Amino acid sequence: MQGLSMTQKTADAEMVPFEQLGLIGCGLMGGSFALALKKAGLVKRVVGYSKSPSTTERARQMGVIDVEAPSALLAAAGADLVLLAVPVAATEATLKSIKHLVTPQMMIMDVGSTKVDVVQAARSALRDQLGSFVPAHPITGKEVAGVEHADVNLYRGAQVILTPTERTLTAHLSRAQQLWEALGCHVRAMSPEAHDGTLATVSHLPHLLAFAMMQSVLNQPAADEILSLAGPGFRDFTRIAAGEPKLWRDVLLANREQVLSQSRNFRAALDQLESLIAAEDGQGLQDRLTLASDARAHWHLGKRSAKI
Amino acid sequence: MQGLSMTQKTADAEMVPFEQLGLIGCGLMGGSFALALKKAGLVKRVVGYSKSPSTTERARQMGVIDVEAPSALLAAAGADLVLLAVPVAATEATLKSIKHLVTPQMMIMDVGSTKVDVVQAARSALRDQLGSFVPAHPITGKEVAGVEHADVNLYRGAQVILTPTERTLTAHLSRAQQLWEALGCHVRAMSPEAHDGTLATVSHLPHLLAFAMMQSVLNQPAADEILSLAGPGFRDFTRIAAGEPKLWRDVLLANREQVLSQSRNFRAALDQLESLIAAEDGQGLQDRLTLASDARAHWHLGKRSAKI
Known part of the structure; x- marks a missing residue:
């Protein structure tokens, strides 16, 4: 960047x-x-x-x-x-x-x-x-x-x-x-390009994933009952899926190449976690989850990069 | 269920x-x-x-x-x-x-x-x-x-x-x-089976996706700078990725079949949204986002299913 x-x-x-x-x-x-x-x-x-x-x-x-x-x-x-x-x-x-x-x-x-x-x-x-x-x-x-x-x-x-x-x-x-x-x-x-790449990662992709999560629940016959059992984790994870459809349609289309590219990165990370789960590799899974958990626990809104 | x-x-x-x-x-x-x-x-x-x-x-x-x-x-x-x-x-x-x-x-x-x-x-x-x-x-x-x-x-x-x-x-x-x-x-x-199927959808999968999202950012060379630009949407979307690694390792392994099955449902929903984006189908994308957005906007914590 x-x-x-x-x-x-x-x-x-x-x-x-x-x-x-x-x-x-x-x-x-x-x-x-x-x-x-x-x-x-x-x-x-x-x-x-x-x-x-x-x-x-x-x-x-x-x-x-x-x-x-x-x-x-x-x-x-x-x-x-x-x-x-x-x-x-x-x-x-x-x-x-x-x-x-x-x-x-x-x-x-x-x-x-x-x-x-x-x-x-x-x-x-x-x-x-x-x-x-x-x-x-x-x-x-x-x-x-x-x-x-x-x-x-x-x-x-x-x-x-x-x-x-x-x-x-x-x-x-x-x-x-x-x-x-x-x-x-x-x-x-x-630069506009650096902006769009970064925002695809931290904003546009999360929105796309949250929309897909809601869509994935709605595709299930028991959607209504399933949603009745969702808790605070689901609430926060999907909050951005309530975003304005027209606004997000425009953003996702305007920045589609970066969004699709970031989605491929995300799927690769998901593939890796799922392989560890399917292989019942408890230690490998714990190591990966620990990296993610530590990074998230140490991040906060407005935290500056060490490089800036 | x-x-x-x-x-x-x-x-x-x-x-x-x-x-x-x-x-x-x-x-x-x-x-x-x-x-x-x-x-x-x-x-x-x-x-x-x-x-x-x-x-x-x-x-x-x-x-x-x-x-x-x-x-x-x-x-x-x-x-x-x-x-x-x-x-x-x-x-x-x-x-x-x-x-x-x-x-x-x-x-x-x-x-x-x-x-x-x-x-x-x-x-x-x-x-x-x-x-x-x-x-x-x-x-x-x-x-x-x-x-x-x-x-x-x-x-x-x-x-x-x-x-x-x-x-x-x-x-x-x-x-x-x-x-x-x-x-x-x-x-x-x-039943335990109905519980695990539902919780895979509304809790275990969202946790897995949030962990994968963090992992996907960490895999990028500019992770530190990228994270410095993340806003409130990212904060809420990834909050659950700070969850305790050992606890979530156990949950994801214990309920692995349901979690992997729900991940396939999620990927199908994501595939569909991405196809609309790649095809630049603005109306189709807006229709899908509207379904997801309306469902999320009308859901709230503790909302009872109409069927219960």
């Missing part, structure tokens, strides 16, 4: 607030961002747009946005910061729809879970305005979607990965880092 | 406390049981034994047990209730070691995660005293082991499955039900 080094932590410097956030997508991720930005005093006005007018209206009623916009273009109009919080598959069309309003002074970020496809979409949509775009992925979320679950603390303590293109303006990259740090995040930069 | 019907809920009737609990295995499960029984006023004295003398001593210092016994046999001596809270592979040897003290008045339970092997071990060890044994599996736990994690509320709200043999005395079966209900548990009875 080629981690690009970020500039020094900048949160100590006072950050000048943004005049206007154009929020495109007022769901869980977008809504939580707007709430956090407001609470931190980092934005004066939020103009929001969602595909579903009822979502936009609810966002305004909840105080997540100040003004409803009838289109993505009108949400971006006059904004010095635009946040795209839409399914990754909608990135290109959304950027195209606001393109002729984009200026070098406007900073645009996304919060998508995949980055190779998002960067490709931005290249294709923004062309000579690509410098305004800072691709971002805050590693956080909930298994429930929608603005009604927006949470001012969703981003606090989360890691945020920025995957700038070679054209991204350094002023925007620094400002993006400063902004996320001001929201309590830990910021790193890496 | 052939669920055996239990008698009516009996918790309303006042339960006569046990005189003496012989606790064999003073770890997380045994220690929590003793604490809960004491708090409910259902036992006058707890005599405990653990393979490791330092565990037994710590259990006494913590007030989990009242008296340290130097052997399993001496922990059982004089007890009207014996709880075996040892790894399932140790069941037969432990029951053999106390066998000549077992009377029809003594009730013996275990808390093992597998039941076919435990019942087989009890048949072989107890022979004509098999009627005293009520095989029990409280579906709860923690990813940390040891008496220092013993928790008076570990069993509260948990489901407990009893898998009586044809020789189990009905008086003991009723008393066992009453006891677990007095600790706040929901009690069901089923």
